[in-house]
Amino acid sequence: MERIPILKMGEFLLVTIQVDMHDQLALTLQDDLTARIVQHRSRGVLIDISALDMVDSFMGRMLGNIAGMASILDAQTVVVGMQPSVAITLVELGLSLPGVRTALNVEKGMELLTTSVRDAF
């Protein structure tokens, strides 16, 4: 499997990360995602990581990078579905995911995006 699918849901994009990321996959995802944000003029990106049992510093940096790139393209990023064990590990590792907002699940994340996109006007 060489790329992670990006699903368009209204004015937002949804990415479900199910596999361990390696360099090339992360780069491909960044390229695809930025291209899709521009193509669909998306205002928000939801990244679901509920399938991940652990998040290492590489993944943490990648999430931060994606949020940064999306932000420059005027789209907001919300990471959803983080497992409790992942949150514990992140704090223990000192990774605070700066610049990345989180929500409990896709529905809450979508509410958060809808509200903050509306407030942006």
Place this chain on the structure above:
Amino acid sequence: MERIPILKMGEFLLVTIQVDMHDQLALTLQDDLTARIVQHRSRGVLIDISALDMVDSFMGRMLGNIAGMASILDAQTVVVGMQPSVAITLVELGLSLPGVRTALNVEKGMELLTTSVRDAF
């Protein structure tokens, strides 16, 4: 990665298949999905296969099984995001995915589900 995440989107469930299925993963998905349909009283299931470059007879049968189980639980199944090459291969293999409805992408699939759930009353 031992299980495929199932995302709740309103009254529907969304499953994105990104990895090649093997027996255990398929069984786990069937168990999880039926449990979630009952838990959330979901009326529809969207299965996104846009990440798959090929669908073999095992995957075809699994999609059919899921659609059958969901149907008994009063939920409708729509497979979305099929790549053209997959459609060609399926027909060449004589696999017509009986009982499985398809849509171009998640948005069209959601429209289809919304319409047919409403018409069911």
